[in-house]
Amino acid sequence: MKQLHKTNQFIGQAEPEGIQVIAVTGGKGGVGKSNVAINLGLALLKLHRRVGLVDADLGLANIDILLGLSPEKSLEDVIGGHCSLTEALIEWREGLYVVPASSGNQSMVNLSPLQRQGLIHAFNSVAKLLDVLLIDTASGIENHVLDFVRASNEIIVVVCNEPSSLTDAYSLIKLAHRDYGKHRFRVLSSMVDCAQSGRELYEKLRNATDQFLDIQLQYAGHIPFDEQLRRAVSKRQALMLHAPRSPSAKAFSGLAEKVDRWPRPSAANGNLQFFVEQLVGNTTQQNVKA
Ligand SMILES: Nc1ncnc2c1ncn2[C@@H]1O[C@H](COP(=O)(O)OP(=O)(O)OP(=O)(O)O)[C@@H](O)[C@H]1O
Ligand SMILES: [Mg+2]
Numbered sequence: 642m643k644q645l646h647k648t649n650q651f652i653g654q655a656e657p658e659g660i661q662v663i664a665v666t667g668g669k670g671g672v673g674k675s676n677v678a679i680n681l682g683l684a685l686l687k688l689h690r691r692v693g694l695v696d697a698d699l700g701l702a703n704i705d706i707l708l709g710l711s712p713e714k715s716l717e718d719v720i721g722g723h724c725s726l727t728e729a730l731i732e733w734r735e736g737l738y739v740v741p742a743s744s745g746n747q748s749m750v751n752l753s754p755l756q757r758q759g760l761i762h763a764f765n766s767v768a769k770l771l772d773v774l775l776i777d778t779a780s781g782i783e784n785h786v787l788d789f790v791r792a793s794n795e796i797i798v799v800v801c802n803e804p805s806s807l808t809d810a811y812s813l814i815k816l817a818h819r820d821y822g823k824h825r826f827r828v829l830s831s832m833v834d835c836a837q838s839g840r841e842l843y844e845k846l847r848n849a850t851d852q853f854l855d856i857q858l859q860y861a862g863h864i865p866f867d868e869q870l871r872r873a874v875s876k877r878q879a880l881m882l883h884a885p886r887s888p889s890a891k892a893f894s895g896l897a898e899k900v901d902r903w904p905r906p907s908a909a910n911g912n913l914q915f916f917v918e919q920l921v922g923n924t925t926q927q928n929v930k931a
Pocket of ligand 2: 674
């Protein structure tokens with residue numbers, strides 16, 4: 642195992658902080674979720690955070706493809722007991738690990754008790770490697786997306802300037818609140834032409850949620866439309882590495898600084914066992930204690 646970045650997470654803290662688990666989601670496809678997850682991950686790495694990037698999407702432009710990786714093992718093999726999570730992890734950069742996609746069509750709640758325990762064990766075994774876990778979800782609002790949303794401490798809802806993006810984001814927030822009890826969401830406007838249009842998207846969504854839902858919607862900022870990001874995607878490179886001085890790279894760095902200031906859960910609620918228990922449903926707790 643390579644030398645890992647040092648972290649000051651335990652220095653001067655009365656209680657150790659847990660891992661910050663963040664879902665990057667949005668409802669609509671093609672709004673920029675995977676690029677946000679990857680480039681936010683790289684920007685957090687620059688801040689000396691150790692990052693896990695979970696590819697929870699088997700869509701066309703998933704993380705493997707965007708980064709030009711050819712993983713041999715995936716989260717699915719881990720769940721099936723065919724390999725350990727450590728074996729499936731790819732240390733793509735020092736301190737940045739990718740967990741390749743699992744078949745995202747089935748709800749995690751359908752796992753057998755043995756598979757659930759295996760998954761908890763698997764995540765616990767890598768917990769010490771990470772400060773932040775970023776989950777790149779699939780599009781849509783099916784259970785396999787909402788399971789990851791429920792399990793996360795923070796939810797970044799990515800929207801772009803298309804009417805269906807706002808309605809899909811609204812549906813996702815409504816379901817995550819109504820069926821999964823989530824009440825805090827962060828909106829990130831993607832592919833916008835200026836800061837003002839980014840904020841306007843947030844205001845529109847907030848008007849709707851304020852009227853009908855008892856939730857907290859906070860603005861996480863915007864990522865500008867950037868031709869260089871498109872070029873990076875076509876070269877199967879991450880924007881932060883391909884064009885580190887581009888407008889979108891600066892925006893990802895700014896986003897990482899904000900994210901880094903978000904309250905981290907305490908270790909009691911922020912360890913990966915808690916994450917997996919939320920992911921696979923409450924019955925796990927009983928199974929583990931039994
Ligand atoms: N900031 C941006 N500026 C310009 N183009 C962008 C930007 N962000 C994303 N794109 C374009 O949108 C495409 C889709 O982005 P991405 O794959 O990140 O979206 P997604 O929401 O993950 O899609 P899916 O729902 O299919 O997983 C990219 O290939 C890129 O061409
Ligand atoms: Mg994607």
